[in-house]
Amino acid sequence: MSSVAINIPGDHMANAMIDSQLHECVRQNINTEEFRRLVQQRSAEKLVTPCGNTLLHVAVSYGSDNIIAYLAETFPSLITMANSQNDTVLHLAAREGKASDTIKSLVQSNPSLIMKKNTKGNTPLHDAVIADNKEVAELLVSRDPEVAYYNNNNGKSPLYLAVENGNKKEILDDLLKTEVSFPIKSEDGDALPEGKSPVHAAIKQRNRDILEKIGNEKPGLLRLTEEEFGNSLHYASSIGFLEGVRFLLTNFHDGAYETNLEGDYPIHVACKRHSVDVVKEFLVKFPYPKEFLNKKGQNILHVAAKDGNGSVVRYILKQDQQLVAPLVNATDEDGNTPLHLAARHGRCRATFLLVRDNRVEHFIVNNRNWTPHELAEDFSKRTEETYIEMPAEERKPIDSKNSTPAHEIKGKEVDSNKMDTKEASPKDEKGAEYFLLVTTLSILFFNARPKKSRKELFPVTLRPMSLAKEEIKSMVGSLLVVTVLVAGVTFAGAIQLPQLRDKNNSSELNSTYENLLCVYLFLDVGALSSSLLAALLLLWSNFNYPRYQIPAVQFSISVVCLAIIMMFGAFMFSVRIALLGSHGGLLTIIAEVVAVMFFFAQAFLVFPWIIPLNFNYVLLQVLLHSFYYIFFLLFIYSGWWLRNKLSDLKRKHHL
Structure with a gap:
């Protein structure tokens, strides 16, 4: 059958299509004189499939060793040619073929093929790991061990992919049993430690076996970090992977002293989770939590209170007095105590636990001269005015440089250089649920209310006389x-x-x-x-x-x-x-x-x-606070407290 000319994008515009006769010869691995004559007459270098595969690509994909040997010897330029996806013949061998003697010969004679990347940034080793092709993976990593650490366009190395696949066919074992040194550089840019960490992949799967395997074979990998998640100890703490935290605290102890992009240590990240057991592991290793301050000057109780982690707050407050005393009333760079942060963010459970603790002082003022009660009152008021009472078309963002209206901060000693504009932004206010803010305010109203007159606590704003008439x-x-x-x-x-x-x-x-x-x-x-x-x-x-x-x-x-x-x-x-x-x-x-x-x-x-207007306003406020407080005790705190009691009993039973 005669060949038909086709149009191929890119470099294949002048190429001719491989006809069915040639394709059948390659598929059946028939190296006949007729096949050789047809190939030589029609320029084998210009014969391609619609996706740009050469005859050698086709032969490799079918595992036709006779044809591969003939084409590689007769037309050596085919060995380095790539298809429309920039796949070399080694990419196809990794995905579809086997590590035959012919493929081994190609790898040995053309070692540069091992590092070639396709449009996805995958080397042949990437494709071999994805396809679980153990034979080709062993061949490639034995020729160039460093390729196991090269990243593709998604930042994933073959080592990462092997962990992600769960070490199928024990390919991960082959990749780890190599002698490489860090850092590793690839032709097209940085390899590991850039990109995604295989240790993070093992932590994500909560697979301690793979984690231990990496730690035993390549302990240096435990130190890899990812920009988004921090080091491996940060990540294990963030997902509450207790077994992983235990392993890393033993084998990567220095990681506990590193901070992530947010300026948090791993112990801070652990306090943002609801896993008390993870926090316990950190406190066993580091019984001096006051020494761990993030970039905002916040200790672990600040972080737990801010994120509403009532279980962690409860656990910390139950610790030894010498451990807890430096934490409960400590202030961050904005002058906020843990109670301030819990109040500002509407963390009702954390607020209740803190105000009920005799060691917590209720009337410490922050840099804006506000107590926790005043701070909660301010944010609940602004949330209500901004997102409930105002019409939708009028809900415009407040100036980010000073989102507090002037009439609300009148009389307060405010340092403009220390205003926490980030906390006062409308975005944060919108994120806080109004119900939880009011519930938190009610808790503070009954337990941490400033000693002021009723007139100061319940100001009545009189309307203009014309409007009243x-x-x-x-x-x-x-x-x-x-x-x-x-x-x-x-x-x-x-x-x-x-x-x-x-x-x-x-x-x-x-x-x-x-x-x-x-x-x-x-x-x-x-x-x-x-x-x-x-x-x-x-x-x-x-x-x-x-x-x-x-x-x-x-x-x-x-x-x-x-x-x-x-x-x-x-x-x-x-x-x-x-x-x-x-x-x-x-x-x-x-x-x-x-x-x-x-x-x-x-x-x-x-x-x-x-009843009179002024007394009516006071009574209404007291009744509303009572309603929210009772609702909190009956439906929020009681169920949470019961779950924690059962967890404590279960933990003691295991001990």
């Missing part, structure tokens, strides 16, 4: 409608008195009926009178003395609320009268219980309207 005008109309409705209902109730269903009743039942009727009339007439009084007062102030509208509205609100409560009470007694003498005892009990529950619920909602 406009609101009063609208409230007058609404109140008049409510008072008229209440008056109408109660007047109808006074006319249609509730009657007993059965006229033939005992004297005792009639006496009970009379008593209930008296109470009903008292409540009904009281509600009628109160509503009429409120209506007349509103009309009087509106038409005769407008200057008294504001106090009249305030007084009328209280009177109307009282009338509503009395009206509901009258309804309760009318229901009781209707059920008097009924044989449905269970129905009577259910009706009374439901009525009482709704009565108290209504009274609870109406009560804030009756």
Whole structure:
């Protein structure tokens, strides 16, 4: 069959396609005179497949040793030619072939092929490891051991890939049993220690066996770092790999004194996790945690409190007094104690544990002259104003250089050079959950509240008089409608008195009926009178003395609320009268219980309207703090505390 010309991108534009006859000869490994004649007549160097594979590529992919030997000897230029993916014949042998004598001969005569990279940055050894081709991998690493440490475009070396594959066919063993020295440089750039660390790959898989294998054969690899994760001890601590931490603390002890890009030591990274056992391993090796300060001057309790790691905070506070004492009230470069950081970031469990510890001082001020309670109050207030009350179109970022509005920091001694602008950024505020911030504030309110007057704790911001008058005008109309409705209902109730269903009743039942009727009339007439009084007062102030509208509205609100409560009470007694003498005892009990529950619920909602404004504001704040505090104790802290108790018992049982 004649060949057909094709267009190949790049260097293959002038090449011709390998026809089916040649392809079949290569596949069947038939080295005939006819094949040789066709190859020589048609320039073997220009015969390619659509993806740019030469005849030698095709022969290697099929393992046709006779054809490989003939082409390599007759057309040596084919040996170094690459296809459209920059794969050499050695790449194809690594992926699809075997380490035959012919391939070994090619490697021996052309050692530069071992270091050639394709478009993915893979050397033939990379492809051999990916394909689990143990024979070719052994051949390549024996010829050039350093290639095992060359990185591809993803920063992965063959050694990393072997670990990532779980040491299939024990290829990792072959790669480790070589004599190489660090650092290793490749032709196209840095090899290890740049790129991804195979030790990190073993830690990611939580495979201590591979970790020990690397430590025994190549202990220098334990010192490799990755920009994102730090050294191997940082990474093992960050994922809570206890066995790995134990191994590394023994075999890579110096790694505990290295910091990552964030300026944290491995012990700090461990405190950000919820693995108490990992923190315990560090404290066994380093019983002087006060000496480990990150670049912000924060100790391990700072870090645990900031990240809300209640389990670690609890464990640290239970340690020996000499170990804990230097940590609990230590300040970082911004003057923040662990309690400040827990309060600012809404870490309610950590906050509760710290404020309940007698060694923790509650009123230390930071560089901004704020106590933990004031700091929590500030951030909860700004979170609410910025992301809850403001319309979406107005939620614009606050100036990153000073995100605290001037009226909020008035009176505070603020050093502009020490303002922690990063902590005050809108991005951080948005990340903190409002509910947890308020819960944390409630915990501090009851346990670490500054000794101030109620006026200072609950400031009441009065609205402008013009705005108050406009609101009063609208409230007058609404109140008049409510008072008229209440008056109408109660007047109808006074006319249609509730009657007993059965006229033939005992004297005792009639006496009970009379008593209930008296109470009903008292409540009904009281509600009628109160509503009429409120209506007349509103009309009087509106038409005769407008200057008294504001106090009249305030007084009328209280009177109307009282009338509503009395009206509901009258309804309760009318229901009781209707059920008097009924044989449905269970129905009577259910009706009374439901009525009482709704009565108290209504009274609870109406009560804030009756009491004075200032006291109402204080009471509302106390009630809200109480609600969040009780909710925290019942649903957040109790379940967490129980889990930790069970973990402690389990840990003691193993010991």
